[in-house]
Each structure stands twice: as C-alpha cells, then as structure tokens.
Amino acid sequence: MPSIRDVAAAAGVSYQTVSRVLNDSPRVRPETRTAVLAAIERLGFRPSRAARALSLGRARGITVVTSNTVLYGYATTLQGMEEAARAEGLAMGIRVVESAAPAEVKQAVDYVSDASAGGVVVIAWDPMGIAVLEALPDDVPAVAVVEPAAPDRGRVAIALDERRAAADATRHLLELGHRTVHHVAIPSEGGPGGRLAGWRDALAQGGAEVPEVLGCGWDIKSAYAAGRRLAAEPEVTAILCGNDDIAQGVRRALYDAGKDVPGDVSIVGFDDIPGSAYATPALTTVRMDFAGLGRACFHAAVAELTGQAQPEPVLVPPSLVVRESTAPPPRP
Amino acid sequence: MPSIRDVAAAAGVSYQTVSRVLNDSPRVRPETRTAVLAAIERLGFRPSRAARALSLGRARGITVVTSNTVLYGYATTLQGMEEAARAEGLAMGIRVVESAAPAEVKQAVDYVSDASAGGVVVIAWDPMGIAVLEALPDDVPAVAVVEPAAPDRGRVAIALDERRAAADATRHLLELGHRTVHHVAIPSEGGPGGRLAGWRDALAQGGAEVPEVLGCGWDIKSAYAAGRRLAAEPEVTAILCGNDDIAQGVRRALYDAGKDVPGDVSIVGFDDIPGSAYATPALTTVRMDFAGLGRACFHAAVAELTGQAQPEPVLVPPSLVVRESTAPPPRP
DNA sequence: CAGCCATTTGTGACCGGTCACATTCACCGT
DNA sequence: ACGGTGAATGTGACCGGTCACAAATGGCTG
Numbered sequence: 001m002p003s004i005r006d007v008a009a010a011a012g013v014s015y016q017t018v019s020r021v022l023n024d025s026p027r028v029r030p031e032t033r034t035a036v037l038a039a040i041e042r043l044g045f046r047p048s049r050a051a052r053a054l055s056l057g058r059a060r061g062i063t064v065v066t067s068n069t070v071l072y073g074y075a076t077t078l079q080g081m082e083e084a085a086r087a088e089g090l091a092m093g094i095r096v097v098e099s100a101a102p103a104e105v106k107q108a109v110d111y112v113s114d115a116s117a118g119g120v121v122v123i124a125w126d127p128m129g130i131a132v133l134e135a136l137p138d139d140v141p142a143v144a145v146v147e148p149a150a151p152d153r154g155r156v157a158i159a160l161d162e163r164r165a166a167a168d169a170t171r172h173l174l175e176l177g178h179r180t181v182h183h184v185a186i187p188s189e190g191g192p193g194g195r196l197a198g199w200r201d202a203l204a205q206g207g208a209e210v211p212e213v214l215g216c217g218w219d220i221k222s223a224y225a226a227g228r229r230l231a232a233e234p235e236v237t238a239i240l241c242g243n244d245d246i247a248q249g250v251r252r253a254l255y256d257a258g259k260d261v262p263g264d265v266s267i268v269g270f271d272d273i274p275g276s277a278y279a280t281p282a283l284t285t286v287r288m289d290f291a292g293l294g295r296a297c298f299h300a301a302v303a304e305l306t307g308q309a310q311p312e313p314v315l316v317p318p319s320l321v322v323r324e325s326t327a328p329p330p331r332p
Numbered sequence: 333m334p335s336i337r338d339v340a341a342a343a344g345v346s347y348q349t350v351s352r353v354l355n356d357s358p359r360v361r362p363e364t365r366t367a368v369l370a371a372i373e374r375l376g377f378r379p380s381r382a383a384r385a386l387s388l389g390r391a392r393g394i395t396v397v398t399s400n401t402v403l404y405g406y407a408t409t410l411q412g413m414e415e416a417a418r419a420e421g422l423a424m425g426i427r428v429v430e431s432a433a434p435a436e437v438k439q440a441v442d443y444v445s446d447a448s449a450g451g452v453v454v455i456a457w458d459p460m461g462i463a464v465l466e467a468l469p470d471d472v473p474a475v476a477v478v479e480p481a482a483p484d485r486g487r488v489a490i491a492l493d494e495r496r497a498a499a500d501a502t503r504h505l506l507e508l509g510h511r512t513v514h515h516v517a518i519p520s521e522g523g524p525g526g527r528l529a530g531w532r533d534a535l536a537q538g539g540a541e542v543p544e545v546l547g548c549g550w551d552i553k554s555a556y557a558a559g560r561r562l563a564a565e566p567e568v569t570a571i572l573c574g575n576d577d578i579a580q581g582v583r584r585a586l587y588d589a590g591k592d593v594p595g596d597v598s599i600v601g602f603d604d605i606p607g608s609a610y611a612t613p614a615l616t617t618v619r620m621d622f623a624g625l626g627r628a629c630f631h632a633a634v635a636e637l638t639g640q641a642q643p644e645p646v647l648v649p650p651s652l653v654v655r656e657s658t659a660p661p662p663r664p
Numbered sequence: 665c666a667g668c669c670a671t672t673t674g675t676g677a678c679c680g681g682t683c684a685c686a687t688t689c690a691c692c693g694t
Numbered sequence: 695a696c697g698g699t700g701a702a703t704g705t706g707a708c709c710g711g712t713c714a715c716a717a718a719t720g721g722c723t724g
C-alpha cells in the first residue's frame with residue numbers, strides 16, 4: 001500500500017503538498033495538483049482511514065447505536081443513513097444495545113467514545129437508546145433519533161411526527177363512524193409527542209371515550225394475545241395497532257375468534273411495511289418516512305462532527321394510506 | 333483521553349509494559365500487571381482503535397459488504413454477525429453495494445481494502461456480491477457467504493443448504509399428492525447448490541414433470557404478477573415460492589383470482605419470517621438459520637483476519653415448518 | 665535595486681498504539 | 695568468583711496521515 005510519502009516522491013513534491021491536494025486546499029498551484037493527482041492515480045493510492053482518524057482525533061463516518069436492526073422501522077432508518085453515508089463516501093458502523101443494563105450501556109458508550117467511531121447517531125425510541133443517550137459524555141459528537149417532544153438534553157434531536165400519525169389514523173376511524181378506537185401499543189410509544197398522545201388527541205377532539213390501552217411487546221405473539229382479548233369484547237369495532245406486524249397478529253386473532261375485518265372490526269397499522277399492501281385484507285396504515293429520517297440523521301451527525309451543528313430539531317411528517325382493513329362499523 | 337504513556341507514568345512503568353498488559357502477554361510480573369490495571373481503571377483509559385489499526389496494519393473487527401440490509405435474510409444474517417462481534421467486543425461496519433456496475437463495485441472494493449475495515453464478509457447471494465468477491469484483491473482477509481457449491485475461488489465459503497431446503501419443501505408437496513410443483517423464483521437462486529437445483533432434484537426423484545420457472549424480483553408486486561399468471565392455469569395446484577414475502581404476494585394474487593389456499597392451491601415459502609405464522613392461512617415454509625449463518629461468518633472472518641484460516645466450508649441446515657397453506661390437491 | 669508581501673512549498677513534531685531490539689537483574693552451575 | 699541464562703522491563707523507530715511553523719519563490723512598490 002503506497003503512502004503519501006510514496007506519492008510525494010513519485011510526483012517530486014513533499015508529502016505535505018500531497019496532503020494538501022487530498023484535502024483540496026486552495027494553496028496549491030494547479031499544475032502541482034495535476035501532477036500529484038496523476039501520481040495518486042498511477043500508484044493506486046488510497047488514504048488510510050485509520051491514520052486520518054488518529055491524526056484528526058476523530059474518524060469521519062458515523063456509528064449508529066440501536067437496540068435492533070431487523071424490525072422494519074429500525075432497519076429502514078439504518079438503510080436511509082447508510083445511503084446518505086455512502087453518497088459521501090463515508091463509513092457506517094453499527095453498535096447494538098440489547099438491554100438497558102448499566103454494564104451493557106457503559107460498554108456501548110465506551111465503544112462510541114472511541115475516536116474511530118466518528119459521529120454518533122443514537123436511536124432513542126426505547127429505554128436502551130435513551131439510557132445510552134443519557135450516559136453519553138458531552139464531548140462525543142452525537143445526535144439522537146427520538147420521539148418528538150422528548151426532553152431535549154442539548155443534543156440535536158430528529159423525530160418522526162408520530163403524534164400526528166396516530167391522530168390521523170384515529171380520526172380516520174372516527175370519521176368512518178366508530179364510537180371509539182381501541183389501541184394496542186408497542187413498547188416505544190411513551191413520550192408526550194408519541195403515538196399514544198396522538199391517539200388521545202384525536203379521541204378527545206372527536207368527543208370519544210378513551211378506552212384502556214393494551215400494551216404488547218415487539219413480537220407478533222403478544223399482539224395475537226392482545227387481539228384475542230379485544231375479540232372477546234363485543235363493543236370493540238376499531239383498533240389502532242402499534243405497527244403493521246402487530247396489526248397482522250391482531251387480525252389473525254380476530255379471524256380465529258370468528259370476527260371479520262373490516263366487516264366486524266376495523267384495524268389500522270403503522271409503518272406501511274412492504275407486505276401490508278398484499279395482506280388479506282390489505283392493511284390501512286400510516287406510512288412513516290424512516291428512510292428520510294435516516295438521511296436527516298446522517299446529515300445532522302456529520303454537521304455535529306464537523307462542528308457546524310445547527311441544533312434545529314427535525315420533524316418528519318407521516319402519511320395515511322387507506323386500504324381494505326377499515327370500514328364503517330357493523331349496523332347493530 | 334489518556335494514552336498508554338499516561339497510564340505508564342501513573343503506574344510507574346514504561347509504555348511498553350502497559351502495552352504488554354493490554355495484550356495480556358505472559359512476560360509481565362503479576363504485581364506489575366495489577367498495578368497497571370489499577371492505573372487503567374483509575375484514569376478511565378481505553379485503547380484507541382484507530383491507533384491500533386494503524387500500527388497493526390489491520391483493524392480488528394469486521395466490515396460486511398451486502399446489497400441489502402432490510403430484506404429478512406440479509407438483515408437477520410447481519411444481526412447474527414453483529415451479535416457474535418459484540419460478544420467479542422469488536423466493531424461491525426456495513427458497506428452496501430446497490431448495483432454490479434464496475435464503478436460502484438470498485439468503490440466498495442477500495443473501501444474494504446482499507447486497513448480500518450478489518451476482516452471482510454461478502455454476502456455473495458446476488459450479482460452485486462459476486463462482483464465484489466471477484467474484484468477483491470487476495471491480500472484482503474475476507475470470507476464469503478455464498479450459495480452452496482458456488483465456484484470456490486480460494487476464499488472460505490459459508491452457505492445455507494438451500495438446495496436441501498428447496499428439495500424438502502418440494503417433496504412435502506409431492507407427498508401430499510400434487511402431480512407437480514410450480515416455482516416462483518427470486519433473483520438469487522441461480523447456482524448449482526441453490527434452491528432451483530433442489531426443486532429440480534425433488535421433482536426428478538418424484539418422477540414429476542418440471543414446469544417452467546417464473547422469475548420475479550425481490551418486490552412483492554412482481555410476485556403478485558407471477559401469482560396472477562399461475563392462477564390463470566387450472567392445472568397449477570402447488571407453488572414453491574422464493575421466499576415468504578413472495579408467497580404473500582402469490583397468495584394475494586390467488587385470492588384475487590378466486591382461488592382458495594390451500595383448498596385449490598398449496599403454497600410454500602422460504603425463510604419463516606416472523607409474520608408467516610400469523611398470516612391467513614399460516615404459511616408453510618422452510619426456516620433458514622440466517623442468524624447461525626451470520627455467527628459462522630463472523631468467526632470465519634476473525635480466523636481469516638488473525639491468520640488461522642481454516643478453509644473448511646460451512647453448510648447450515650434448514651428445517652421445514654408445516655402450517656396451513658399446504659394440503660392435498662382438490663379432487664377433480 | 666532594496667524591501668515587502670502574498671503565494672507556494674517544505675520541515676519537524678505529533679496522534680497512540682506496536683514491533684524489534686537493548687538492557688537490567690536475579691539466579692544458576694562450575 | 696565468574697560467565698551464562700532466562701525473565702522482566704525499557705528504548706527507539708515506525709505505521710500514515712495532519713498540524714504549526716519555516717523557508718523559498720515571485721511580483722510589486724518606492
């Protein structure tokens with residue numbers, strides 16, 4: 001592997017001049033630049049990311065801290081970040097935190113505190129991410145993906161407008177004539193700007209009663225269990241589900257209990273995962289722009305890393321997609 | 333950030349002794365080691381990954397080259413690798429290659445050729461991965477996830493036994509009494525050890541006719557189109573689908589054409605994604621151990637990186653999961 | 665033509681680890 | 695008492711970039 005010294009020798013200049021060309025400094029004569037670029041090309045030189053990180057004190061590129069990489073929302077956000085990073089030729093690393101246990105959080109924090117981690121993006125939709133965010137030293141250049149209106153700790157925060165998404169979906173159901181809308185919630189809905197809040201907003205606005213929330217995990221199995229419970233209550237005619245996978249579990253539970261969707265019960269999901277359009281019935285859902293969120297995160301992280309941090313929080317809007325799983329309630 | 337020199341001063345030893353403790357060399361007196369560890373603890377010292385990578389010539393940790401991070405098989409393989417990497421305290425990076433265009437392949441190859449990429453895992457299920465694998469210089473420590481029996485170019489290769497998986501699924505359908513099994517194939521089935529081959533094996537073994545294969549893309553929309561075509565042919569009673577998402581699209585197409593699953597047509601998927609158990613009808617599928625595959629990849633990559641490469645190819649076995657989407661063919 | 669300034673280029677040190685080799689010291693056998 | 699041996703530790707150089715500063719070059723003014 002040739003180094004800048006080799007390139008310098010080949011081009012008949014000093015290594016510092018090569019460095020200047022690499023960082024396209026204006027203080028280089030055009031002919032010199034051309035000569036250096038030719039030498040770079042000829043030798044197949046590529047600058048070493050490790051050396052740069054060591055010298056600069058921080059790597060370019062970003063590392064994402066997340067509790068999950070497979071669930072649609074997380075995976076798609078990651079994808080958005082990766083695309084944006086790749087477009088700028090930067091590296092993306094991933095560090096998963098599976099629990100909020102202090103030891104594991106500390107490990108993750110130590111990990112991203114290292115210079116070679118570069119800019120850090122913490123996905124703080126859940127207790128693991130939030131714990132990492134709180135434990136992160138101030139000198140680590142980081143931005144956070146959070147629930148909107150989550151308490152801001154001086155970090156740049158980026159969020160999907162989940163409150164509006166939930167409100168839109170709930171309003172859609174009320175407008176179809178349902179007396180109220182039940183809700184099966186996933187673990188990450190807590191905050192004041194979250195889905196739960198949006199759901200309550202719309203119910204209050206529509207003058208509807210606010211039923212008890214059914215919490216469930218990320219797994220479809222617990223969604224199925226929640227669905228069985230709701231299926232047993234005859235007055236339930238509309239269910240807002242925490243995401244599309246949850247909706248699938250609930251739908252199956254209703255089916256197994258002999259209830260038709262949307263004839264007896266309407267359901268709405270969140271996220272618009274690829275399969276939802278092809279489910280039977282095709283799922284009405286709120287599409288969230290996770291990829292756009294990821295891109296925004298990347299750019300915010302790079303800004304933070306290079307010191308041009310503009311601490312303007314970003315809010316990415318959702319859009320309701322109406323399909324077959326919602327209809328007016330059955331006539332009694 | 334304290335360096336080993338600071339630790340050395342605090343412990344009253346030389347920096348080299350600190351380095352020895354960090355790499356647990358046996359050439360250190362126990363008391364000295366204790367003193368150094370105490371100083372490390374006291375100062376909150378963490379070794380710099382960048383400095384290590386620069387000095388060593390290669391980073392520890394791995395970088396994965398893949399064409400996709402969201403599709404279930406890819407995402408779960410990545411997850412398996414990340415878990416294994418985290419268990420050893422190592423970093424994992426991701427580099428996506430979206431097309432097999434020479435320029436993009438070259439960029440990716442350059443990227444992972446850098447010392448800070450560490451060990452490299454190439455997911456070579458598709459043309460993008462294969463192109464990267466072929467362009468990768470020999471001095472890059474890499475392993476490949478491939479289709480079984482893909483031409484081996486001296487790299488350690490790890491694979492799922494897709495041929496067996498496809499054969500198991502096809503045999504299951506034949507044993508139910510279907511005259512033959514149609515096949516909707518995803519883009520990555522080509523090789524001699526792939527799904528296509530397994531499907532042909534089982535048909536040949538069962539003395540069944542080999543129908544024309546319908547190719548489709550990764551998107552459910554094209555699966556739906558393929559499903560509509562098959563729905564129009566009355567003699568089709570059993571369909572092997574390239575993966576579970578494809579199966580969902582095919583199922584919807586059959587439904588829209590007025591065909592019942594499994595009453596009129598049986599379908600089988602691949603992968604056993606989480607939703608398949610809760611689809612209606614619950615999908616019969618072949619579960620693939622992607623996470624196990626990912627773990628195996630990581631360990632092979634580390635072995636390659638540290639020079640203890642054992643070039644034994646690994647073959648991860650599948651398992652058939654029978655649910656509701658398969659049944660005997662309708663009586664004429 | 666000296667003097668000054670701006671532009672372009674070069675030199676030395678440094679980032680934080682590791683390697684190869686030198687040194688110190690205690691203990692052994694003869 | 696003395697050289698030999700092995701274990702424990704220390705020293706200098708190096709990996710490949712970047713920074714701060716020095717020096718050479720050239721054009722202009724007075």
